[in-house]
Amino acid sequence: MITVPGGQVTLSDRRTERTWAVEVAAFHLAAYPLTRADYTEVTAAHSGSTQNGQDGARLPADSVSWWDAVRYCNALSRQEGLTPAYRLPDTADGADGADGSDGSDGGIAWDPSADGYRLPTEAEWEHACRAGTTGPRYGPLDDIAWYRGNSRERIHEVGGLRPNPWGLYDMLGNVWEWCWDLYDPQVYGSYRVLRGGGWFDEHWSCRASVRRRSHPTLRIEDVGLRLARSLQP
Template sequence: MDSRTMVPVAAGQVALADRRTQRRWSVQLAPYEIAAHPVTQDEYAQVTGERPSAFSGGNLPVESVSWWAAVRFCNTLSEQDGRRPAYRLDDENVEWDRTADGYRLPTEAEWEYACRAGTTGPRYGPLDEIAWYRDNSGERPHDVGSRRPNAWGLHDMLGNVWNWCWDVYDAEVYGTYRVLRGGGWFDEHWSCRASVRRRSHPTFTVDDVGFRVARSAPR
């Protein structure tokens, strides 16, 4: 499998919700593409020359990567593929060029829409069949793609590692904290649901947080 293996997603609409604030909102989505699985350790090393993960295995999802590291990976991968980078980086600031054809992090709306793959329940299948989480992981991550994908062919949308998303979580309360989605290998079942939102500082690294790439559809 390759992090460049992208699954096209048609335009659509997704309803998001936050349990903490009881806020609900709807997002209209343009067509986009999202990776079939999280970025692996080998893929990350091929692009960056680095192996930051706490666990060792080429086909394991890369983890212990910050949001900033994920953004820089996206730009470097874009350059290697001859695409225009999606992000303009300036010290502690980042701007998303929405006209660029390069790789980027999915928005949380794109992530949830892709995770659900047309389903409306908390998960796109029985948790033990689709995800590595606390009850079945042996307290470690597993090779990407080793659990059943959703109906759109996307693996590990729930469990294994949390996925960084582009979005700021709640600027008024948490400043620059970014959104995490999907649950990880150490999480209980209730965290591995399509609607669950978590937050963390963009410099934070831990052994159950990774990412997958997305790309805006050609116009």
């Protein structure tokens, strides 16, 4: 994992034409999107669509819902002896039983003091993606991202293109990445934020500022996740 320095990031939403500044504390973020091999090792479940015969271990874990991502974070934390970051309150024994199938967020709570794995907030994600740069991308798109223009309409192994200045790979393109945040609960209810763009997206979706939303139960072949951890005092 990469230690991302703290700083301020300005988020924007094209739909509402709103901008807002967020202070981001230093935190840890995985250098790569979570791979299928790592997902399967913890969950004993297949994660990823098979495209053109691809089922490689270093492909990003895709077809992962937000709920799958949260449960993976907790499972990996327990496996490594860390305190899970998320609490699903419908279970008394600490196991993760909720799945959001009723259309709600299940009353899930995040403990920011926990040392376990979690999803980044969208402010953390954009701050890390930009890595001190100010343009729409941290480099020429073909050099840094798999998108419709160069992906041959398929997913690619992580780390195959140039990282951003902080050593983070595939922040744009390949798979969209779930964030912790609700997108706009007053309008979209439990929909969660996705960032980064995917292998089937046009170039305008692969920018640091682009926000996408989806229901937390969505599983689709261009959506995955990237692990974060809070810095401990």
